[in-house]
Amino acid sequence: MAATEATNAADEAYDVIVLGAGPTGENVADRAHAAGLSAVVVESELVGGECSYWACMPSKALLRPVTARSEARRVPGFQEAADRPLDAPAVLAHRDAVVSYWKDDGQVRWLDSAGIDLVRGPGRLAGPRRVVVDGGRVLTARHAVAVCTGSRAVLPPVPGLAEARPWTSRDATGAKTVPGRLVVVGGGVVGVEMATAWRALGSSVTLLVRGDGLLPRMEPFAGHLVAESLAEAGVFLRTGVEVREVRREAPGGPVTVLLDSGDEIVADELLIATGRAPRTEDIGLETVGLTPGSWLDVDETLRVTGVTGGWLYGVGDVNHRALLTHQGKYQARIAGAAISARARGVPILESDPWGAHSATADIRAVPQVVFSDPEAASVGLSAAEAERAGYRTRVVDQDLAAVSGAYLYGEGYRGRARMVVDLDREVLLGATFVGPGVAELLHSATIAVAAEVPVERLWHAVPSYPTISEVWLRLLEAYRG
Numbered sequence: 001m002a003a004t005e006a007t008n009a010a011d012e013a014y015d016v017i018v019l020g021a022g023p024t025g026e027n028v029a030d031r032a033h034a035a036g037l038s039a040v041v042v043e044s045e046l047v048g049g050e051c052s053y054w055a056c057m058p059s060k061a062l063l064r065p066v067t068a069r070s071e072a073r074r075v076p077g078f079q080e081a082a083d084r085p086l087d088a089p090a091v092l093a094h095r096d097a098v099v100s101y102w103k104d105d106g107q108v109r110w111l112d113s114a115g116i117d118l119v120r121g122p123g124r125l126a127g128p129r130r131v132v133v134d135g136g137r138v139l140t141a142r143h144a145v146a147v148c149t150g151s152r153a154v155l156p157p158v159p160g161l162a163e164a165r166p167w168t169s170r171d172a173t174g175a176k177t178v179p180g181r182l183v184v185v186g187g188g189v190v191g192v193e194m195a196t197a198w199r200a201l202g203s204s205v206t207l208l209v210r211g212d213g214l215l216p217r218m219e220p221f222a223g224h225l226v227a228e229s230l231a232e233a234g235v236f237l238r239t240g241v242e243v244r245e246v247r248r249e250a251p252g253g254p255v256t257v258l259l260d261s262g263d264e265i266v267a268d269e270l271l272i273a274t275g276r277a278p279r280t281e282d283i284g285l286e287t288v289g290l291t292p293g294s295w296l297d298v299d300e301t302l303r304v305t306g307v308t309g310g311w312l313y314g315v316g317d318v319n320h321r322a323l324l325t326h327q328g329k330y331q332a333r334i335a336g337a338a339i340s341a342r343a344r345g346v347p348i349l350e351s352d353p354w355g356a357h358s359a360t361a362d363i364r365a366v367p368q369v370v371f372s373d374p375e376a377a378s379v380g381l382s383a384a385e386a387e388r389a390g391y392r393t394r395v396v397d398q399d400l401a402a403v404s405g406a407y408l409y410g411e412g413y414r415g416r417a418r419m420v421v422d423l424d425r426e427v428l429l430g431a432t433f434v435g436p437g438v439a440e441l442l443h444s445a446t447i448a449v450a451a452e453v454p455v456e457r458l459w460h461a462v463p464s465y466p467t468i469s470e471v472w473l474r475l476l477e478a479y480r481g
């Protein structure tokens with residue numbers, strides 16, 4: 001049955017039921033179907049999930065004009081033409097087109113063409129291998145149920161915050177107009193990206209950070225370089241501050257943010273970007289012995305631990321291993337392979353690290369690009385993480401501006417690169433690049449880390465001249481002496 005939005009029928013049986021049609025759920029269903037299993041996805045909002053409509057895609061549509069203008073401003077002969085404010089209505093209209101005007105017809109067509117059924121409505125587990133949709137339709141799974149319900153923004157328990165109806169990432173990526181004054185709380189990825197975008201679109205932005213810098217999960221120089229550039233763009237960055245209370249007297253009126261220091265900041269909108277919570281509070285986890293609202297603990301095949309019969313999988317954001325679209329899709333490929341192998345009765349799965357049925361890269365080699373200006377891109381372990389993990393390491397840094405490719409890329413190029421080498425095996429544990437245009441540099445490092453390419457062989461991977469990738473040569477020269 002490939003028809004979407006099929007008619008009512010009691011106890012419809014499928015090989016695999018997928019709860020949530022975000023990028024992860026779509027890929028679990030696709031892999032299962034490609035392996036010859038029947039699959040249905042249950043979706044309560046839009047097929048495509050958070051990423052397509054309220055996260056990756058709209059945020060990058062808002063950010064690309066920012067970095068394009070910034071880079072053009074550094075190119076001789078182009079500076080004057082590029083030195084103009086962004087056309088905010090045009091950028092927002094482009095964002096609307098990128099998210100298909102928050103309609104999922106295109107993704108539904110894809111599901112249909114892939115032979116995957118869709119049932120719309122909130123799905124809940126109702127005991128082993130059973131899912132009830134919207135309190136009515138009952139689906140049963142012969143082999144597996146994959147929970148791919150993703151995550152949502154959390155609001156910290158600050159007095160007055162919920163009542164003030166702050167922006168979360170959904171509002172920050174979907175807003176139709178540019179707020180005059182925007183306060184952003186949180187110096188992680190969402191806070192940094194959205195401060196970058198809305199400042200460039202014309203808002204006066206104050207970024208409030210509880211710790212001492214931005215992007216705390218990356219090498220410290222990433223946060224430093226991005227903070228320097230945000231300050232140059234006119235963002236007011238305040239570190240070491242805690243929000244004590246929030247007040248909004250009238251809906252749609254100004255919002256007042258009170259800090260621990262006693263300072264007050266008045267703004268038109270307040271964005272809370274302080275992390276994520278799993279969307280598992282109302283999916284019937286209690287009917288299979290799990291705790292509602294918890295992240296799902298999974299083994300290396302993405303199977304939820306502690307569930308009798310081993311039929312329940314937790315894939316993507318919901319398992320909290322790596323909250324990134326590409327990692328959710330990677331896990332989906334692994335889970336799809338494990339589900340189909342088990343369905344075929346394969347006696348022993350390839351579940352050793354890097355095996356066909358073992359999610360490994362989502363722990364050992366996670367690439368991430370922060371699309372700020374400059375971009376910050378990293379994979380694997382930072383120097384501090386490697387040290388904490390007990391590796392004997394050598395850390396090599398290079399000024400990215402020193403390579404010819406960067407010099408040609410733009411005047412006044414600023415950037416930095418670091419590689420962390422495991423001295424015992426002489427392979428890379430991690431790498432970080434910060435600078436204009438480094439996003440596309442990252443995959444080279446991802447291959448080096450995931451494939452554990454020996455440094456001696458990397459020496460033979462010759463970067464083209466004159467590209468920014470020549471920084472690899474400088475890093476390796478510095479390492480080898």
Ligand SMILES: Cc1cc2nc3c(=O)[nH]c(=O)nc-3n(C[C@H](O)[C@H](O)[C@H](O)COP(=O)(O)OP(=O)(O)OC[C@H]3O[C@@H](n4cnc5c(N)ncnc54)[C@H](O)[C@@H]3O)c2cc1C
Binds near residue numbers: 025045057124279
């Ligand atoms: C502002 C922002 C920007 C981001 N940018 C990037 C980026 O540039 N690159 C990147 O890799 N990652 C980015 N991310 C992270 C990325 O969005 C997530 O990692 C990704 O969406 C996770 O995919 P998922 O399929 O696991 O979950 P989701 O995309 O959250 O999809 C889950 C789906 O399940 C559905 N669902 C939930 N409960 C039920 C239910 N009971 N019944 C039926 N359906 C249900 C939801 O409606 C949703 O469609 C960003 C996140 C944010 C917030």
Ligand SMILES: NC(=O)c1ccc[n+]([C@@H]2O[C@H](COP(=O)([O-])OP(=O)(O)OC[C@H]3O[C@@H](n4cnc5c(N)ncnc54)[C@H](O)[C@@H]3O)[C@@H](O)[C@H]2O)c1
Binds near residue numbers: 210
């Ligand atoms: N380009 C990308 O890949 C991209 C872009 C956006 C989001 N994402 C993903 O989405 C996820 C969520 O992003 P995020 O920025 O919301 O989370 P995050 O975990 O990256 O950052 C949240 C920040 O808020 C701070 N914080 C927590 N509680 C606070 C409080 N009460 N007051 C002040 N600060 C507080 C934390 O210390 C942290 O620095 C991330 O895991 C990220 O990987 C990825």
